[in-house]
Amino acid sequence: MKILFFIVILLIGGCSEKFKADPVLAGNMLRNCNIGYPSGCYILAGMNRRGKGVVENKKFAVELYSKACDLNYGLGCYELGQMYDSGEGVERDVLKANKFLEKACEDSQFKKIASGCD
Numbered sequence: 001m002k003i004l005f006f007i008v009i010l011l012i013g014g015c016s017e018k019f020k021a022d023p024v025l026a027g028n029m030l031r032n033c034n035i036g037y038p039s040g041c042y043i044l045a046g047m048n049r050r051g052k053g054v055v056e057n058k059k060f061a062v063e064l065y066s067k068a069c070d071l072n073y074g075l076g077c078y079e080l081g082q083m084y085d086s087g088e089g090v091e092r093d094v095l096k097a098n099k100f101l102e103k104a105c106e107d108s109q110f111k112k113i114a115s116g117c118d
Contacts (some may be wrong), residue, residue, distance in 0.1 A: 019099070023054040035065060038073030041065070045079065058089025069100060074110025077103040 006013030026047055032040025036069050045064030048057045062083055068076025102111050105117035 002063060018060070026054045033067060036071065037067035038076060041068035042073055042076045042079070045076070049079075049102075055067040058083070062089045072107060074104040074107025074114075077101070077107070078110065078114070 026044060029040040029044035029047070033044055034040075041064045044054075045061045045068065047053045047063035048064065050056065052107045062080065065076045065080035065083065069080050077100045081104060083089055085097035086092065086102060105114065111117045
């Protein structure tokens with residue numbers, strides 16, 4: 001899990017030039033997402049949100065984070081909550097944001113790395 005988290009940080013944070021334009025990675029993540037692997041949805045959402053390896057598409061990022069959240073992936077719920085809170089790719093909705101942030105805290109793995117979960 002720690003290795004996957006590190007890879008996600010590299011992808012999302014843009015720390016590595018290798019991941020800046022990678023349609024193969026995007027395709028693999030989409031396939032993983034479509035067969036029910038929430039980390040694939042989460043990684044591809046981050047790529048679309050920031051335009052890393054794909055054309056920026058915040059609405060698609062919201063859909064992908066939502067799917068990851070539906071699959072009980074706390075990081076997906078957290079990012080979805082952040083997008084609703086800021087109105088990024090969606091109409092700003094603080095109530096929805098709070099709902100997703102609370103759901104993120106239901107994931108025991110997310111709770112281990114997050115602050116603010118009671």
